[in-house]
Amino acid sequence: MKILFFGRLAESLGREVELALPEPGCTVAELRLRLGGAVASPAVRACIDRAMVPETTRVLPHHEVAFVPPLSGG
């Protein structure tokens, strides 16, 4: 599945990476561990289908997953 990045994460990791999701899916926290690096920072939030979600949320194959740094507003 595709994982999207924004802001300074996109600058260091690119706009997206392709990642094989384990069979029964995994939690956001597990996905974050696999990605590691800048994504591991607690300031970075996970989004599923364009909404921020908690760490325990299960990621499924049809989800659009993104990791985003703190919002900086306008």
Next chain:
Amino acid sequence: MKILFFGRLAESLGREVELALPEPGCTVAELRLRLGGAVASPAVRACIDRAMVPETTRVLPHHEVAFVPPLSGG
């Protein structure tokens, strides 16, 4: 001398009246008494040369005198 009026005073009294000032001048309070009517209301303020003045100010022949109702803003 001319006495100017604004707002609802101008509507009832006209934009200006001509008045003979007594020889050594007089105070704003005295002028107000002579004009009487709507001008006697304490809500009406006197102006000399386009600035509000207290009742004890002396009115002199070269002054521009006006009486104005409460300001109503924009």
Next chain:
Amino acid sequence: MQVRLVQGPFRPDEELASFIAGLEGDGAVVSFIGLARPADAEGHEVTGLLLDSYAGMTEASLDGIARDALARFPVSAVRIVHRCGAILPGEAIVFAAAAAPHRRAAFEAADYLMDRLKTDAALWKREDGAGGSKWIEPTAADRSDRERWSA
């Protein structure tokens, strides 16, 4: 010119554009536009306003309010454009704007400009409607808004 008393209609959008064009490096602009309402405080139709002014005194009162705002807040520019004379419903009565490096000062200065204009601008307003004409004075709310700044 940043303070003007105008007899005829003016366009708030053009005031905003020229105010912004005159800025140098500010990040925040707050503008207030007062429009003539088609109804009075009791909901009765208003067909027009008359804003009586006193040449010289009215301009001086607007100038003083603009100067006070510049002295009181960390703003780099303010503008006041005020109509006088006959005004139709929907037309702009007043444009008041403030610009600053940061938004808090711009908001406070614009808010201050309007509270001062409502009580301290030398203007006398008459509302004309089907039921006759009525001269307006500052409301209790206008006076208490004004009091916020007297500390």
Next chain:
Amino acid sequence: MQVRLVQGPFRPDEELASFIAGLEGDGAVVSFIGLARPADAEGHEVTGLLLDSYAGMTEASLDGIARDALARFPVSAVRIVHRCGAILPGEAIVFAAAAAPHRRAAFEAADYLMDRLKTDAALWKREDGAGGSKWIEPTAADRSDRERWSA
């Protein structure tokens, strides 16, 4: 459309004109315009901004802020226009406006829109200057401004 995320430059004066044209009987309009500053918080030259956005999520965050303002204040209309992408110094970043029968609600709603936009808009800002590029996060002041509305 009252909420728009736009890629290229927009004109705040045109936004103000069309916002006012769509009103029906309101007496008060407050608008905020945020301009890209030519210097950063430390006074160093900024040659441009990049506002990264997430298609769908960013628009939804702006919509939510506009809806919250309409629900929270007695205002009849609000508008948010926000740039994304590359922005040059002096260009408008954001236009946020509120209209109401009376000025207090219009001021508070516009103030609220900006405090929310600064902390809750799904945008990521990079300042580019001679000394390099820097990603910006909400300041302590932005966070405490946001807190004013959480009661």
